[in-house]
Amino acid sequence: TTTNALDALSQEGLSEEPVVQQEKEAAGSGGGSTWEVVGGGEERRKQVQQERRRRRSNKINNKGINRSNNEDGEEEELEGEENDMIEGSNGGNGGERQREHPFIVTEPGEVARGKKNGLDYLFHLYEQCREFLIQVQAIAKDRGEKCPTKVTNQVFRYAKKAGASYINKPKMRHYVHCYALHCLDEDASNELRRTFKERGENVGAWRQACYKPLVAIAARQGWDIDAIFNAHPRLSIWYVPTKLRQLCHAESNNVVATVAVSTSVSPAVAQLPF
Amino acid sequence: TTTNALDALSQEGLSEEPVVQQEKEAAGSGGGSTWEVVGGGEERRKQVQQERRRRRSNKINNKGINRSNNEDGEEEELEGEENDMIEGSNGGNGGERQREHPFIVTEPGEVARGKKNGLDYLFHLYEQCREFLIQVQAIAKDRGEKCPTKVTNQVFRYAKKAGASYINKPKMRHYVHCYALHCLDEDASNELRRTFKERGENVGAWRQACYKPLVAIAARQGWDIDAIFNAHPRLSIWYVPTKLRQLCHAESNNVVATVAVSTSVSPAVAQLPF
């Protein structure tokens, strides 16, 4: 029932990598590669990151000492709230771990060629998540349990068990704001896709470029990005991405400062953004 | 600004106990004292509880072995998002840990005598939490951060730092449904208080009795207890307590079953609950 034409697309020609039980080696780089940082809180964020690295590397160093103490031979029952696979899934696919093809910038309607996925397919994944959420909500209501209003870990787990192994949290969170632009201003989104395809830009560049028009939309609506997400039926189920929230906040402060300055110089001609 | 007449009430005549760095002893009881269980899921809940006990007791037994490995001398910076006390609080009150007086069942308007607190005071704590939430929301909005809609851990932390040490999560969660009845049907709530006071019942009995009228309210409104909470401005900031949700669900199934039976016997006279 949840499978359809586009789902098949996701299965054809996946990248394959051998499944190996890998031992983590302590590579110990230590350099900070922090990009995508906005406005305030930057200092604190970096501190937290460094702290995390330090702890992780401690853990690795202690491994030889700790291992014999941990989990001494207990059987772990790996099962969730639903004990079994929900649909015809490819759970045990015999020794090959699959990874989705990378996305490329495609125009609306264009299907990606070769070992690539297009942006229509990306947005389709968001619609699929919505369907999984609706199913999870139906089950929760039926059982009288807490009913999620957003795409939560529980929904990602459900999707995986339903066989949609190509859906995962880091990916979906990574492109949420791109999907947001697609929802809120499809024309602008389409235009951006065409432009970036023409220029031969990669997905990362397109993804970055999606922030700007969203901030512009927020500016027109009083900077309340949460309200904007919540007002849209398909977008309201997604958490507002941290960076988008930060950009809107930083930019609103910029505008306020600008207005304040121009007002103090020449109140009558202050260029309000609305 | 958040202090008022009733806050003072909470400070007078607190129970005192000496502050000691207590070592946990493994008392190892093991018996299951599960009360307050409703409907389905009971089996699974008990299993989870037993599993937790087992792990906890393992941890205690391992303590002597583990201790020298843990946290080897690292300085822990104990500070939250707000570095300093917010108001005139009694943070370092010199070697005495205080515990709130127990509640007793009081009539509306009645002040508890002796080392006791009354139910008006209990309900007042919920109003205070609401004020703390509003402050946390204002700060979050100002900073462009995620804005909580419910009384979360963050709000409890904030309350504590603001000096309201008498507010804590287990207590507030414990009596939420009592506050809900107070919000949704104050007359019924008042009546129940008078009855239980007259009978000389203790707080636990009164608390238990608060469920029934709430379930009745839910029955009248299609059993959607979440919707009922969310529709009330002061109640919407509180999570629906698990047990209340379970009671509503179990009871709605009972009613459906009853209706189904009576319908199958005599459709024309089925006694619908609405």
Next chain:
DNA sequence: AGAAGGACCAGTGGTCCGTA
């Protein structure tokens, strides 16, 4: 026995970074 609350725990939101 009745009650207050420190402290624990499973599972969350968020995203880093080892991987290919």
Next chain:
DNA sequence: AGAAGGACCAGTGGTCCGTA
């Protein structure tokens, strides 16, 4: 270099149970 996602971590919701 660009990208997908396993896996980690700090802080959450929930409430048990050691305490008095």
